[in-house]
Amino acid sequence: MDKDSQAVIGLLNHALAESGLSQAAFATALRTSAPRLSTYRSGKTKPTAQFVMRAGRIAHALGRAREYRIMTAPATATAIREASDEDWAWRMLLQGRDHLRLLLGRHDGSEAAWEAAPGPIGQAGFDTLLAVLTAHEFEAAGEDPPEWSKVEALPDPWIPEHPFLERDEIIEQTPDYLARANIFVPARDLVTA
Numbered sequence: 001m002d003k004d005s006q007a008v009i010g011l012l013n014h015a016l017a018e019s020g021l022s023q024a025a026f027a028t029a030l031r032t033s034a035p036r037l038s039t040y041r042s043g044k045t046k047p048t049a050q051f052v053m054r055a056g057r058i059a060h061a062l063g064r065a066r067e068y069r070i071m072t073a074p075a076t077a078t079a080i081r082e083a084s085d086e087d088w089a090w091r092m093l094l095q096g097r098d099h100l101r102l103l104l105g106r107h108d109g110s111e112a113a114w115e116a117a118p119g120p121i122g123q124a125g126f127d128t129l130l131a132v133l134t135a136h137e138f139e140a141a142g143e144d145p146p147e148w149s150k151v152e153a154l155p156d157p158w159i160p161e162h163p164f165l166e167r168d169e170i171i172e173q174t175p176d177y178l179a180r181a182n183i184f185v186p187a188r189d190l191v192t193a
Contacts, residue, residue, distance in 0.1 A: 005043050011052055012041050015059035019116075020066045021074065029062070029074055029116035030055055031148060054115075061112035070113065071099040073134060073148070077118030080126050086160075089126065094192050097133050104141040111138070117148035125158035125183065127151075132181045133190075154182040162186070 016037075019026045027037040030051070039045035047055075065072050071079070076096030083089035103111045114134060121127045128151055135145035162170050165186060171179075173186035 001043055005046065008047065008052055009041055009043050012037075012047070012055060015055040016041070018063040019059040020063060025074060025119065026055075026059070028119050029058060031117050057109070057112050058116050061110055062116055064110060065099075065103070065113040070103065070110075071096040072113040072116055073100075073118040073130065073146075074116050077121050077127075077130060080130070081119075081121045090189075093126070093130060093133070094190065096130075097137060097190075098192055100134060100137050101141075104137060104143065111141075111143065114138075115146040115148075117146070124154060125160070128154050128158075128181055129178075129183050129185075132178060132183065136177050151181070153180060157182050157184060159184040162189075 016023060016026050019029065021029060023037060023041075024034040027034040030037070032051075036045070040047045040051075062072055062074075064070075065075075071092075073096070076092060076099075079092035079096070080089045083092055100111070100114050103113060118130065121130065131149040131151040135149040138145040138149070159167060159170055165173070170186055171184050173188070174184045175187050175190075178185055
């Protein structure tokens with residue numbers, strides 16, 4: 001194997017280790033499959049230079065986020081999926097969103113931790129909501145949203161139950177960017193203390 005191919009393999013192996021993710025989770029984060037990433041790491045297939053650069057950038061940001069205990073999109077999706085109840089799932093969603101805001105405000109490239117695509121939460125409403133909130137935060141910061149956050153609207157409206165508001169009130173109080181995704185959550189429920 002030539003030296004350049006060995007160097008690419010070394011860069012990808014380093015990126016995987018730095019990410020702190022399993023090979024399957026890192027492949028998901030990079031929007032590829034685990035078998036494809038494996039062929040890149042073995043040298044059987046040559047990735048594009050863009051892929052190698054993105055892998056390194058995202059892995060570095062994931063490593064830093066883990067070091068500083070900042071939630072990333074993969075970590076947020078996992079926390080929502082593993083939540084013991086829906087209230088805790090909402091807390092994890094909003095905490096992740098707040099951590100994204102923090103990273104976007106740094107202007108140092110650390111927001112790349114949120115370019116890492118999350119695995120599926122397993123509930124279409126939460127999967128779409130995480131993507132839409134992420135895209136909204138990137139756009140609000142004047143940044144291009146990650147590819148994984150550009151999703152289609154849900155086919156049917158998702159209107160989570162609310163303890164105080166009726167269905168029509170929820171719809172009326174939903175921000176436009178959520179309504180366009182067929183998700184209906186009052187704006188005040190997206191505010192954290």
